[in-house]
Amino acid sequence: MPSDNEKEEKLLEALLEFSQKLSEERFVLGAGGNTSVKINDSVFIKPSGLSFSEMSTDDWVEVSFTTGMVLSPNGEQGTDKKKFHRPSSELQMHIDIYKNCPNVSCIFHAHPPHTIAVSAANISFKHMFPDSVTYLGEIIPIIEYCVPCGEELASLVKQNFSPPLDHYSLVMRNHGAITVGDSPKLAFLRMQVLEELAYMHWISQACVKSKEGYRTLSQDEVHRIQNLKKIKYRQSLMKKK
Ligand SMILES: [Zn+2]
Secondary structure (H helix, E strand, O other): OOOHHHHHHHHHHHHHHHHHHHHHOOOOOOOOOEEEEEEOOEEEEOEOOOOHHHOOHHHOEEEEOOOOOEEOOOOOOOOOHHHHOOEOOOHHHHHHHHHHOOOOOEEEEEOOHHHHHHHHOOOOOOOOOHHHHHHHEOOOOEEOOOOOOOHHHHHHHHHHOOOOOOEOEEEEOOOEEEEEEOOHHHHHHHHHHHHHHHHHHHHHHHHHOOOOOOOOOOHHHHHHHHHOHHHHHHHHHHHHO
């Protein structure tokens, strides 16, 4: 059986692998976006000012979930400067989501271009294909624009992630999106599906030149997808990853 240290190391490697995919997919540019995982009483979060592509697994900043204080790898202040990056300025937002939703252990925040553009065009994120229901849950809420990194944003986000959690993404108008899950892979896949959905809205909008002129899934159709046995089986598999 792998030790706790080995499990932590593997999880931080997976967090880096899927965070770097955010850059590869152009869901973030430069040092934008932030991701984290919660392991017991620690939150490992992206450092401020570094891009995912220039990070190694040693660069995750370990923060106490209880106090929000930065910890060294041993939970004490050490001398290795590299370990003392400042945590992402959105740390409070991550901690608030973890506090509200005990089943969430991984958070991805990115700036996917189609998602931002579609939110700016005031198009609501209605489901258009079965996978978006499977991965993102019943609804895709949108919060209005507010200044990044502040308490107002953290509070708005917190209100939109509270149990019982029936959705796994949140669109931030003119800013980006948040996805949550119990693994980096799942949080990344959810971001990918959300951006794909935004892309489809954009194409449909361009085709029909009217917000109301194209078909989205009805609430009844969304519920029917959620109740499909095969979908439930797939969702149970996702939870195990
Ligand atoms: Zn942001």
